[in-house]
Amino acid sequence: MRVKVISRSTDDFTRERSQDLQKVFRNYDPALRTQEKAVEYTRALNAAKLEKIFAKPFIGAMDGHIDAISCMAKNPNYLKAIFSGSMDGDIRLWDIAARKTVCQFPGHQGAVRGLATSTDGDLLVSCGVDCTVRMWKVPMLKMVDTNDAIGDASQPSAIYTWKHAFWGVDHQWDGNLFATVGAQVDVWDQNRSEPVSSFEWGKDTVLSVRFNPGEPDVLITSASDRSITLYDLRMSSPARKLIMKTRCNSICWNPREPMNFTAANEDTNCYSFDARKLDEARVVHKGHVSAVMDIDYSPTGREFVTGSYDRTIRIFQYNGDHSREIYHTKRMQRVFCVKYTYDGTYLVSGSDDTNLRLWKSKASEQLGVLLPRERRKQEYLDAVKERYKHLPEVKRIVRHRHLPKPIYKAANLRRTIIEAENRKEERRRAHRAPGSMPEQPFRKRRIIKEIE
Amino acid sequence: MPTERGYLEPEGLEKTYRFQQDSIVQEVDILSSRKAFDMILPLLGPYTIGYTKNGRYMLVGGRKGHLAMMDMLNMELIKEFQVRETVRDVAFLHNEQLFAVAQKKYAYIYDRDGKEIHCIKEHGKSLKLQFLEKHFLLASINSFGQLHYQDISTGEMVANIRTGLGRTDVMRVNPYNAVIGLGHAGGKVTMWKPTCVKPLVTMLCHHGPVTAIAFDRSGHLMATAGVDRKIKLWDLRKYEVINSYAARAESLDFSQKGLLACSNGSQLEIFRDTGGQDYKIYMKHRMVKGYQVGTVLFRPYEDILGIGHSMGLSSILVPGSGEPNFDTFVENPIETSKQRREKEVQSLLSKLQPETIMLNPNMIATVRPSRKKEKKTKKEIEDEVEDVVEAAKNTEMKKKTKGRSKASKRAKKREEEVLKAKRQLMEQYKESDGRPEKKQRVSDEVELPKALQRFAKSRQ
Numbered sequence: 079m080r081v082k083v084i085s086r087s088t089d090d091f092t093r094e095r096s097q098d099l100q101k102v103f104r105n106y107d108p109a110l111r112t113q114e115k116a117v118e119y120t121r122a123l124n125a126a127k128l129e130k131i132f133a134k135p136f137i138g139a140m141d142g143h144i145d146a147i148s149c150m151a152k153n154p155n156y157l158k159a160i161f162s163g164s165m166d167g168d169i170r171l172w173d174i175a176a177r178k179t180v181c182q183f184p185g186h187q188g189a190v191r192g193l194a195t196s197t198d199g200d201l202l203v204s205c206g207v208d209c210t211v212r213m214w215k216v217p218m219l220k221m222v223d224t225n226d227a228i229g230d231a232s233q234p235s236a237i238y239t240w241k242h243a244f245w246g247v248d249h250q251w252d253g254n255l256f257a258t259v260g261a262q263v264d265v266w267d268q269n270r271s272e273p274v275s276s277f278e279w280g281k282d283t284v285l286s287v288r289f290n291p292g293e294p295d296v297l298i299t300s301a302s303d304r305s306i307t308l309y310d311l312r313m314s315s316p317a318r319k320l321i322m323k324t325r326c327n328s329i330c331w332n333p334r335e336p337m338n339f340t341a342a343n344e345d346t347n348c349y350s351f352d353a354r355k356l357d358e359a360r361v362v363h364k365g366h367v368s369a370v371m372d373i374d375y376s377p378t379g380r381e382f383v384t385g386s387y388d389r390t391i392r393i394f395q396y397n398g399d400h401s402r403e404i405y406h407t408k409r410m411q412r413v414f415c416v417k418y419t420y421d422g423t424y425l426v427s428g429s430d431d432t433n434l435r436l437w438k439s440k441a442s443e444q445l446g447v448l449l450p451r452e453r454r455k456q457e458y459l460d461a462v463k464e465r466y467k468h469l470p471e472v473k474r475i476v477r478h479r480h481l482p483k484p485i486y487k488a489a490n491l492r493r494t495i496i497e498a499e500n501r502k503e504e505r506r507r508a509h510r511a512p513g514s515m516p517e518q519p520f521r522k523r524r525i526i527k528e529i530e
Numbered sequence: 531m532p533t534e535r536g537y538l539e540p541e542g543l544e545k546t547y548r549f550q551q552d553s554i555v556q557e558v559d560i561l562s563s564r565k566a567f568d569m570i571l572p573l574l575g576p577y578t579i580g581y582t583k584n585g586r587y588m589l590v591g592g593r594k595g596h597l598a599m600m601d602m603l604n605m606e607l608i609k610e611f612q613v614r615e616t617v618r619d620v621a622f623l624h625n626e627q628l629f630a631v632a633q634k635k636y637a638y639i640y641d642r643d644g645k646e647i648h649c650i651k652e653h654g655k656s657l658k659l660q661f662l663e664k665h666f667l668l669a670s671i672n673s674f675g676q677l678h679y680q681d682i683s684t685g686e687m688v689a690n691i692r693t694g695l696g697r698t699d700v701m702r703v704n705p706y707n708a709v710i711g712l713g714h715a716g717g718k719v720t721m722w723k724p725t726c727v728k729p730l731v732t733m734l735c736h737h738g739p740v741t742a743i744a745f746d747r748s749g750h751l752m753a754t755a756g757v758d759r760k761i762k763l764w765d766l767r768k769y770e771v772i773n774s775y776a777a778r779a780e781s782l783d784f785s786q787k788g789l790l791a792c793s794n795g796s797q798l799e800i801f802r803d804t805g806g807q808d809y810k811i812y813m814k815h816r817m818v819k820g821y822q823v824g825t826v827l828f829r830p831y832e833d834i835l836g837i838g839h840s841m842g843l844s845s846i847l848v849p850g851s852g853e854p855n856f857d858t859f860v861e862n863p864i865e866t867s868k869q870r871r872e873k874e875v876q877s878l879l880s881k882l883q884p885e886t887i888m889l890n891p892n893m894i895a896t897v898r899p900s901r902k903k904e905k906k907t908k909k910e911i912e913d914e915v916e917d918v919v920e921a922a923k924n925t926e927m928k929k930k931t932k933g934r935s936k937a938s939k940r941a942k943k944r945e946e947e948v949l950k951a952k953r954q955l956m957e958q959y960k961e962s963d964g965r966p967e968k969k970q971r972v973s974d975e976v977e978l979p980k981a982l983q984r985f986a987k988s989r990q
Contacts, residue, residue: 080539081554083562083833083849088603091864100866105857109748112706113664115894116886124879466895 122466125459126475128442135405135441137424140177140434143168147428149192149246150415153216155199157419160426162434163190169204171216174424174436183214185234192247192287194256201235201268205244205258211266212237238271240264246286246299253294255311259284263299265311277309279316286328290353292336298353300326304526306341308353320356321526322349328372332396334379340396342370342384345524346492348394356528359521363394365401367488372415376422376439383425383439385413388485391427393439404479405437535787536833536849538813547814551846562847564605565834569843571596576824577838580620580629583663584861585830585852589629590843591620597631599642602829603864611644618699621659623668623682624877625870630668632656637670639682652687653678657699662708665882667724669710671701677710679724679884688884689724700740704766706749707891708882713740719754724884731889733769735762744782744790751807753790755779761792763809772807783835785828785851791835793823798837800848815846831856831863911959915952922951 093100108114145166152160159180163169167186170179188207195202195216202214212234242261249256255274257265263284264273282303290296295311304325308318326341326349338360340350348363348370368388375382381402385391389411392401411430418425418439425437438445448456466472481489507515538554540546555563571577575593582588587608590598595617598610608626619632627642637656639648656670656678666683675696679689693712700713709730710722717736720729736756744753745766752764755778763773777799779792790801790809796819802812817823817839825838829845832852837844856863865873886894906914925947929935978985 079541079544079549079553079557080537081557081849082534083536083558083847084533084831084852084854085559085562086533086863087561088864100858100869102858103856105853105855105860107855107857110853110857110860112747112749113708113882113886113891115892116882117664117880119886119894120880120882469895 118462119466119469119472121459122462122469122472123475125463126467126472128459129463130442130475130478132444133441135403135438136407137436137438138177139409140172140174140179140436141432142170142172142179143432143434145432146412146414146430147432147434148189148414150417150426150428150434151193151195151202152417152420152426153195153199154197154420157421160417160419160434161193161195161202162415162428163193163204163206164432165189167206167208169193169202169214172434174419174426177436181217181232183212183232183234185212185237186210191243191245192258194247194249196249196256196268197251197253201249203247203249203256205247205260207243209241209243210237210239211244211247211258213268236271238266240273245283248287248289248297250289251291251294257287257289257297259287259299263287263297263309275311275314277316279307279319280305285325288329288331288339290331290336291333292331296353298329298331298339300329300341306351306356308356318356319529320351321529323524323526327370330373330375330382332375332379332382333377335396338396340373340375340382342373343524344369346370346386346388347524348373348382348384349521349524350396357522357525358519359525361397361399362521362524363399363401365392365394365404366390367485367492371413374416374418376418377420378422381439383416383418385416385427385429387412388488389413389429389482390485391416391425391437393425403441404481405441406482406485407435408482409433410435533854535854536852538849547811549813551815554847554849558847562833565602565832565845566847567845571842576822576840577843578617578619578825579827579836579838579843580622581827581829581836582622582626583830584856584863584865585832586863586865587622587626588829588836589620589622590838591617591631593617597640597644599626599629602832609642609644613638618657619659621661621668623661624663624666625874628682630659630661632659632670637668650680652680652690657697658701660701660703660710662703662887663877665708665884665887666878667884669701669703671698671712673697677712677722681884683878683881691722691724691727693720693722693729695720698740700743702743702745704745704749704752705747706745707889708887709889711743711745711752713743713754715739717756717758719743719752721889723887723889725887731769733764735764736760742779742782742792744784746784746788747786748788751784751788753782753784753792755782755792763790763807765807773809775801775809780823781826783826783828785835785848786830786853787851789828789848789851791826791828791848793826793837796821796823796839798823798826798835798846800835800851802850813848817844828852830861906959915955918951918955919948922948 143164145164147162147164149163158174160172167188167190169183169190171181173180186206190204190206192205200216202216205211213236215235244258244260247258254268255265262276262278265275266273280303282301284299284301287297287299297309299307302325304322306320306326307316310317324343324345326343328342329339332338337353340348342348346366349359350361351359366386366388368386370384370386372385373382381393381395383393390404390406393403394401413427413429415428423439425439427435467476538546555566574596578591580589586603588600588602595613595615599608601608615634617631617633622629628639630639637650637653638646641647653670654672656672658671660669666681668680668682670678675693677691677693680687695714698712698714702711713719717734717738719733719735721731722729735754736758738757740754740756742755750766752766755761759778761775761777761779762771765772778794781793783791788803792799796817798815800813801809804810822840823837827836828851829836833847833849835846835848927940
């Protein structure tokens with residue numbers, strides 16, 4: 079007969095030296111692991127709870143301004159830096175890591191309405207209600223040296239005065255042009271003291287402007303006549319105009335899909351459009367209870383952050399109709415501008431209470447360098463939460479967010495009002511001849527018309 | 531490194547069941563030959579055994595109170611002590627640090643050093659103990675036929691189920707879905723979970739009392755043995771007999787690789803699956819006449835069968851019964867103390883709730899199957915009512931002559947028809963507000979048969 083019995087010699091299974099790691103043997107047979115789904119579900123539940131325990135998104139506030147912050151600018155070359163302009167004309171350059179002012183740029187005699195940096199990082203353009211556009215050289219050495227708490231003030235490299243107050247500025251990607259908006263849209267060259275070209279469509283104030291990151295000649299503006307206008311610099315007249323029912327406060331292009339943009343509207347929603355097809359919004363992002371003041375996309379293009387008049391910041395997925403996250407603090411008043419940092423990890427919000435606040439984009443993320451083991455564990459927990467997030471217990475925990483009472487009540491009120499309106503709509507439709515009252519899709523509802 | 535499964539191959543006309551243990555022990559290597567032993571402990575009664583999940587430690591309990599724990603890797607005795615009481619069953623908890631003993635009146639939990647940690651009075655006179663390691667539940671069946679589930683990590687008694695089927699000491703946990711199977715004196719086998727007062731499944735297995743029950747690791751097979759001299763193999767998906775053997779068994783056990791061991795008196799038979807759930811005899815072992823085998827248990831991750839009998843313990847080699855390749859993160863037969871502590875913490879963190887025990891453990895996170903009778907939505911009910919009302923309105927009214935067909939009368943008649951039709955429908959769809967329906971009082975004299983009519987309560 080031939081016989082063989084399992085015999086394991088301990089030499090094969092023990093480590094050779096005490097400095098070695100213990101040997102690990104795997105057998106992936108599912109029969110060895112019973113009730114795996116239940117185990118995974120329990121782990122998902124625990125992971126959801128832990129995520130809530132570790133959710134501490136607020137990092138710190140940057141104090142220094144003495145008036146409300148009206149605009150911010152970031153630069154792709156320097157991750158640590160952010161510029162902020164306030165309502166009293168004070169422009170500061172902040173070091174985000176130290177949360178201190180590196181440099182101040184005094185000069186404006188009124189509110190600074192727009193800040194923009196050129197793509198190579200050397201130039202900062204600011205415009206304000208005092209009808210001036212100022213260009214500043216960004217001090218590169220000062221960026222590295224963070225020991226100086228407040229650097230000495232710089233002189234602007236150029237000051238251009240013009241006929242009307244300015245409401246916004248944006249610099250072209252990879253180009254020398256920048257555009258300012260106020261009574262009309264003016265396109266400037268860095269070296270000229272007069273605008274190279276001007277566009278006007280209608281007599282209303284234009285509020286904000288953005289250049290397209292993919293097409294350097296396309297820009298989009300939003301005006302107080304509730305319109306969004308697309309311009310192409312290669313043509314001599316504006317390209318397209320979309321009129322909505324309420325005004326858009328701010329627009330941002332999706333950096334990964336440059337044909338799409340999202341507009342932050344006064345009617346508390348954000349509308350994502352495809353610039354080629356403006357008759358219907360692609361997604362309507364609902365969530366805020368008061369006007370949305372500013373919007374900025376993450377560099378991944380997969381989510382964006384909005385700051386609103388209702389003192390909260392919300393983070394939305396690029397195609398999500400409800401926010402994934404909401405940040406609020408008792409001390410943070412009306413949020414006027416938000417920015418996503420260029421590494422996608424942090425958000426900066428500038429608000430009415432003269433502070434810039436630094437937040438984490440993923441509230442329970444562990445920052446810093448993670449060990450590979452920690453990273454793998456985190457990835458596993460994320461994956462297992464993703465798999466079971468539709469189950470009621472897990473969903474309840476993952477979805478839960480604490481809202482400040484006024485926001486909660488306002489949201490409930492809005493919901494009641496909207497539901498009442500919907501019910502009335504339905505009844506009107508039911509009592510009419512079928513087909514005489516067509517249903518309008520929600521994505522079209524707030525658009526009045528599109529003009530060529 | 532992957533190891534090969536053990537085998538016992540006959541040559542020529544030999545049959546595997548003719549091979550005796552001595553010849554097998556002579557053929558294998560020294561390390562393995564040391565693993566087969568006979569320990570004669572004649573004084574302290576029939577012995578029950580228990581192994582930890584990784585097969586490294588063995589716990590031995592003699593009926594007369596002898597308890598001993600051994601490390602089988604180094605073949606050394608860790609602790610041996612006397613409790614001076616009847617010991618009916620022993621079971622390891624999640625690792626070798628704690629074990630539970632079913633003693634004369636209560637169940638006790640002891641430490642590795644023999645210290646008594648807990649005396650659990652709620653279990654009563656428990657006859658059998660089983661530990662559900664993923665849920666940290668200690669299940670016991672006592673002499674009144676009560677099934678207790680206790681959470682060992684928090685100490686709370688999760689369930690106390692009165693089976694209602696009398697005293698039984700045949701209990702096994704199904705490793706696939708953590709369901710407890712009990713065998714009863716009427717030939718029934720019932721399966722239980724802690725959150726349900728009624729058994730999940732009741733099967734009539736034998737014509738007499740069930741003497742032994744065992745579950746296969748894959749969860750599809752159950753072996754039961756009864757006083758009617760039959761060992762039956764059941765398919766647990768269809769609840770049908772696959773195979774039936776004429777044999778007696780006082781205890782049954784499935785190994786990791788699907789071998790079935792049956793003990794009967796002083797004889798042992800081991801069956802092996804030769805494809806298609808056709809179990810044929812693989813090995814036989816005869817002990818000294820007079821030794822009554824009480825428990826057989828396959829040692830995990832080794833080709834060894836542990837036998838507890840009336841005169842002590844034995845361990846025999848059964849090639850091909852154990853799983854040769856272990857997974858360090860599931861069960862590790864060569865654990866260091868650090869690994870053991872880590873594993874304890876990890877398994878406590880992913881401790882399953884007793885509600886997750888179900889017959890089909892893969893049903894978690896699947897879509898709930900729709901109810902057979904779909905409840906009609908409000909809209910559908912409204913539409914139906916409308917249709918019925920329309921139909922009732924359009925019914926042909928008989929034209930009456932001689933001034934009896936006044937317009938008002940016709941209108942009234944039409945309204946009555948509509949109301950009648952509506953009433954019928956509304957009774958069908960009447961929503962109860964959660965309260966149980968009021969029982970009809972026995973008060974209608976017309977309904978009762980004549981003999982009972984004097985018992986009808988007259989309605990005042």
